[in-house]
Each structure stands twice: as structure tokens, then as C-alpha cells.
Amino acid sequence: MPKVTTNIEDYIEGIYEIGLNGGDVRVKDIARRLGVTYPSISGILKKLVEMDLVHHERYGAVTLTRKGEKLGKDITERHKILFDFMHRILKVPSNTAQRDACGMEHSMSPETRKAFLSFIRFVQTCPKGEPSWLKSYYYFREHGQRAEACREEKS
């Protein structure tokens, strides 16, 4: 039984996201998204079927099994969490955050994921909008030292 490599995860993620658009997921769609040739996809699909991650019969559309669906959703969410944290909170430029998330998403444990997600929610549900401490962080990063406001923070 083949192992779930990062490449496999990328394929499953791709298939999952193509599926979100509605409509069948065809070999050509996957090939286009991943930037490889049709035969490569055929080969990978064999492996994915063997691993019980996708359903696929000759010349048919590709669908994720329950297991594949779970994995696809999982990776997609890890990606989104990392991206959101880096881009929306750390304010890392969008394309950089995307690239980094693509690599990092494969190594994120469920525990870390939960911690990041809570953090994002914590920031985004702040009743006052962008939290003051976050503004202080941007200031700190920009100027190399703390703003005055930060020192008045309540305990």
C-alpha cells in the first residue's frame, strides 16, 4: 500500500477543490490544475484508487471516497488556516503566503491546526474590529520598538 506523500496530498487537494466548482472531475481537469500530462494522471489515479482515496472507472469521472473527501477537506482547510494566519494577521503578501502555505500545509498536525484556527477566530471576532494589540504588533515590526499605547494595556 503506497504511502500518503505530499504529492498525493496535493493531488487529493486538487481533486477536492475542482469538485467544489460543481460538475464532474475529469482527468483533463486534474491535469490542467496540476500542470502535468494526462498519462501522469492516469498513473496517479491507479495509486489513489488502490489507496481507497478515489473512485474511478475507465473513462469515467473521478470522485473522492469518504476517506479521500476527508483528506481533501482536511488539507484544504490546513492550507486556508495557514494562509489566513500569514496573510490576514501577519500581513505577509498574498502570493508569498500562498506559496508558503502550499508547503507547510503537509506538516501541520491537528493540534497545531486547532491552535491556529482558534487564534484566527479570536482575532476576527474581536468586537472592536482589529484588536489594538495587533496594531501594536504592526507598529513594533515596522519600527523595531513598542508603541506607547501597548504599555498601557490592561491586565
Next chain:
Amino acid sequence: MPKVTTNIEDYIEGIYEIGLNGGDVRVKDIARRLGVTYPSISGILKKLVEMDLVHHERYGAVTLTRKGEKLGKDITERHKILFDFMHRILKVPSNTAQRDACGMEHSMSPETRKAFLSFIRFVQTCPKGEPSWLKSYYYFREHGQRAEACREEKS
């Protein structure tokens, strides 16, 4: 010229960190740290020499070139930054944070790295010790909703 794969990075990181203990870095040290056999190291070293990342002559000790030193330091720091953020700030358990950092360190751009580092410094240099908003985050993560104190935060 071989590419700098994540594996190569792991070897360089390993060599760099062994070197920090002082004393020569020998093939056996690297083998023990990376959990592979001596001949594997000999093989890899050929590649690392070719890539101008290490100096090494037959039966001699291994030293990093300027380029290798830079890379080793770089990766080690990315690892540390990720680990510190996840463990010390997000409070992800140490061993989990270590494992995640090992994978994620390879995909961290300089920009993201700077942002994380600033964040850690921002938290750790808080004049009042652990910032109140961070306590609020732990509370939020634990209880699924914000503590009262958080709503009183100053702008």
C-alpha cells in the same frame, strides 16, 4: 548541479547543529543524528561537496562552507522560530511543535519568517509579562468564547 531538496536541508541543518556542540563533525556523528548508515552519509557528502555546501576530504572531518553555514543557520533559525511560535505562544505541546516545525521549516519564506520572528519578540518583550490578550486567547480557545476582560480592551 543537484537541487537543494528538503532532505539536503535536513542534512545541512544536522551538520550545523552537531557543529554547535564544538569539536569535529564526523561521518558517524551525522549518521547517528540522521538515523542512517555510514555509506549513506558518504554518498550525501559527495553531493554536498559538489554543491559547495561542505568541505570534506577522505577520512577527514566535515565542515560547512560559508554557503553551507549560512544555509544551516538559516534553517535552524526557521525551525526555532516556528517551534517557539507554536510551543511558547500557541502552547502546542513540545513534541508536536517539534515535529511540525521539522516539516514546515523547509517552506518558510524570508518574509514570513520575519513576520513570525517579530511576533514572537513582540510577545516576549511585553513589559507586563504575558500579554493580557494572549491570556484572552487561551481562554477563548478553551471555552469557545471570549472572556469579559477582552471586551474592555483599550483601542
Next chain:
DNA sequence: CCCTTCTTTAACCATCGCGTAAAGCTCTAA
């Protein structure tokens, strides 16, 4: 100077991840 320990060489192996060429389906449009 010998013996242990370290290191290297040589040969080999299993995947992996992709490609090309060519053949085989499918489905549509005339």
C-alpha cells in the same frame, strides 16, 4: 604493530514522479 573503529567504494534496489508514443474510447455534429 595490530586491532578496533571509522570511512569509503561498489553494486544494487525500490520508489517516485514524470514524460512520449501510440492505441483505444466517447460523443458530437454533420
Next chain:
DNA sequence: TTAGAGCTTTACGCGATGGTTAAAGAAGGG
């Protein structure tokens, strides 16, 4: 209804990666 375009699969091959074992060859301490 059939021809052809487009999609998919098969067969084959390739180069890189990342290791292994077996055995030979240095180094160095007693």
C-alpha cells in the same frame, strides 16, 4: 450513422532520490 476531435489509457522509459549490504581500505590508540 459515421467520421473525426478530443479525452483517456496503456506501454515503456527515464533520471533522480534516498537509501541498503558487503567488503575493502585508512587511522589511530593500546
